[in-house]
Amino acid sequence: MSADKKQHIINTAIALFAEKGFEGTSVRDLATRADVNLAMINYYFGSKEGLFQQLVEDKISFMRERIAELNDDKQLTELEKVDIIIESYVERFLDQPEFHRVLQQEMLFTNREVLHDKAIDSFIQNTKNFNNIIEKGIKKKVFKKVDPPLVFASIIGTINQVLKSRKVCNTFTGKGDNYNPYKDEQFKKRLVTHIKQMIHSHLLIQS
Amino acid sequence: MSADKKQHIINTAIALFAEKGFEGTSVRDLATRADVNLAMINYYFGSKEGLFQQLVEDKISFMRERIAELNDDKQLTELEKVDIIIESYVERFLDQPEFHRVLQQEMLFTNREVLHDKAIDSFIQNTKNFNNIIEKGIKKKVFKKVDPPLVFASIIGTINQVLKSRKVCNTFTGKGDNYNPYKDEQFKKRLVTHIKQMIHSHLLIQS
DNA sequence: TTGATTTAAACAAACGTTTAATTAAATTTT
DNA sequence: AAAATTTAATTAAACGTTTGTTTAAATCAA
Numbered sequence: 001m002s003a004d005k006k007q008h009i010i011n012t013a014i015a016l017f018a019e020k021g022f023e024g025t026s027v028r029d030l031a032t033r034a035d036v037n038l039a040m041i042n043y044y045f046g047s048k049e050g051l052f053q054q055l056v057e058d059k060i061s062f063m064r065e066r067i068a069e070l071n072d073d074k075q076l077t078e079l080e081k082v083d084i085i086i087e088s089y090v091e092r093f094l095d096q097p098e099f100h101r102v103l104q105q106e107m108l109f110t111n112r113e114v115l116h117d118k119a120i121d122s123f124i125q126n127t128k129n130f131n132n133i134i135e136k137g138i139k140k141k142v143f144k145k146v147d148p149p150l151v152f153a154s155i156i157g158t159i160n161q162v163l164k165s166r167k168v169c170n171t172f173t174g175k176g177d178n179y180n181p182y183k184d185e186q187f188k189k190r191l192v193t194h195i196k197q198m199i200h201s202h203l204l205i206q207s
Numbered sequence: 208m209s210a211d212k213k214q215h216i217i218n219t220a221i222a223l224f225a226e227k228g229f230e231g232t233s234v235r236d237l238a239t240r241a242d243v244n245l246a247m248i249n250y251y252f253g254s255k256e257g258l259f260q261q262l263v264e265d266k267i268s269f270m271r272e273r274i275a276e277l278n279d280d281k282q283l284t285e286l287e288k289v290d291i292i293i294e295s296y297v298e299r300f301l302d303q304p305e306f307h308r309v310l311q312q313e314m315l316f317t318n319r320e321v322l323h324d325k326a327i328d329s330f331i332q333n334t335k336n337f338n339n340i341i342e343k344g345i346k347k348k349v350f351k352k353v354d355p356p357l358v359f360a361s362i363i364g365t366i367n368q369v370l371k372s373r374k375v376c377n378t379f380t381g382k383g384d385n386y387n388p389y390k391d392e393q394f395k396k397r398l399v400t401h402i403k404q405m406i407h408s409h410l411l412i413q414s
Numbered sequence: 415t416t417g418a419t420t421t422a423a424a425c426a427a428a429c430g431t432t433t434a435a436t437t438a439a440a441t442t443t444t
Numbered sequence: 445a446a447a448a449t450t451t452a453a454t455t456a457a458a459c460g461t462t463t464g465t466t467t468a469a470a471t472c473a474a
Contacts, residue, residue: 002453018315019316019317019318020230020316020317020318021228021230021231021312021315021316021318022231023227023228023230023231024228024229024230024316024318026428026429026430027429027430027431028428028429028430036454037453037454037455037456038430038431038455038456039431039432039433039454039455039456040453040454040455041430042430042431042432043453043454047430047431048430048431101315104311104315104371105228105312105315107371107372107375108225108228108308108311108312108315108371108372109226109227109228109231109372110226110227110372110373110374111226111227111228111231116372116374117374120372120374120375120378123375123378124378127378146401146404147397147400147401149378149379150365150369150379150397150398150401151401151405153365153368153369153379154361154364154365154368154401154402154405156368157361157364157365157366157367157368157369158357158360158361158364158365159364160364160367160368161360161361161363161364161367161368162357162360162364164311164314164315165314165315165316165317165323165327166317167317167323167324167327168314168327168330171327171330171331171334171356172356172357172360190354190357191357193354194353194354194357194358194361195361197353197409198358198361198405198406198409199405201408201409202404202405202408202409206413209419233462233463233464234463234464234465235462235463235464243420244419244420244421244422245421245422245464245465246420246421246422246465246466246467247419247420247421248464249464249465249466250419250420254464254465255464255465
């Protein structure tokens with residue numbers, strides 16, 4: 001019935017999990033913050049972990065589809081595809097920083113195996129599609145013979161490193177702790193420019 | 208008295224925190240695994256969080272000193288210094304993957320503010336020293352006009368991304384989940400080579 | 415004998431979850 | 445269309461565990 005109410009709980013959970021982690025967030029915290037009755041969470045999601053699984057499943061599909069369809073595209077050059085991936089990832093992360101932080105957490109923790117595997121699987125899928133693009137570029141002799149999965153790791157790793165937390169972001173923006181860096185277009189441009197320049201010089205054969 | 212017993216508890220805690228996180232690890236877990244009495248942990252460290260703080264303080268200093276002394280070095284070229292930093296970081300991470308994972312966690316979480324700040328501070332210090340090296344190289348016109356703190360973020364971010372968990376590592380090694388990638392010299396060489404090549408082509412002015 | 419270490423037991427608080435009662439909505443029957 | 449009935453949503457209270465921490469007694473070393 002109330003799909004939007006479920007979504008509201010999920011969104012609140014993302015914000016809390018991103019800040020305090022899954023174990024660090026109590027169901028009571030969540031209920032209070034989402035302004036719903038405590039029992040509703042188990043009523044909707046079965047359990048706290050059930051909520052977490054649904055949360056991840058809900059949000060994880062987005063990037064996979066984006067990269068997969070880029071991989072299939074016949075119009076764009078490989079370099080253009082790489083650039084789009086870089087732009088999309090930064091855009092997406094700045095748009096949903098909390099969720100990506102939750103994903104990062106789950107890649108670090110190995111105790112909730114199902115979710116750990118799910119997070120890794122998403123990363124593997126994206127890596128594979130990215131690899132295809134890079135290898136086509138190598139065959140066409142526009143790219144150097146690089147290590148494709150590590151190139152992808154560098155792109156994602158750079159973004160993850162810079163956007164670890166609001167405070168970390170603001171060590172780059174130079175602004176105070178209360179500044180919101182996620183809506184700073186200049187910051188976004190700076191990050192995209194750096195990654196593109198780095199990856200370009202790494203990939204492209206000088207002519 | 209038993210400084211090695213304290214150290215034993217700390218080491219056990221690192222392993223557990225890396226796997227399940229701080230909140231996900233109970234003091235009883237820890238006591239059982241370290242084979243000490245439950246009450247000893249509060250007796251030694253005052254509280255669970257006290258243990259965590261001491262743990263971080265104990266281990267965090269290492270890299271800071273390493274980069275700071277490199278910054279002061281007069282013999283090596285800037286490029287050599289960058290290479291040493293890359294090698295040292297990979298080496299260090301492969302040697303102590305659990306601790307670095309705990310540090311990554313703490314950079315993600317914002318609820319334990321003291322520790323969050325401590326982890327960020329360590330990152331900032333290292334960034335500053337790295338920046339100095341890069342800027343010297345830019346002045347000497349051996350490096351391009353790059354974005355120094357983001358270059359550092361790319362180095363650390365790549366390492367963090369690849370070494371997020373054992374399973375993630377083994378998506379790169381291609382080995383099964385039980386394989387220990389941290390002692391794989393080939394894997395280490397591959398990672399170092401990729402980062403060096405990427406950073407070199409990004410930094411160096413073609414002659 | 416003194417002070418530090420170690421122990422098992424107990425503490426209150428917080429945890430995720432369940433229950434049983436109540437209200438709201440939807441469906442069926444009249 | 446109204447009433448009756450069934451299903452779904454919501455609630456406050458309670459459940460049994462587990463949590464971090466403390467206590468007070470016991471053991472050890474100096």
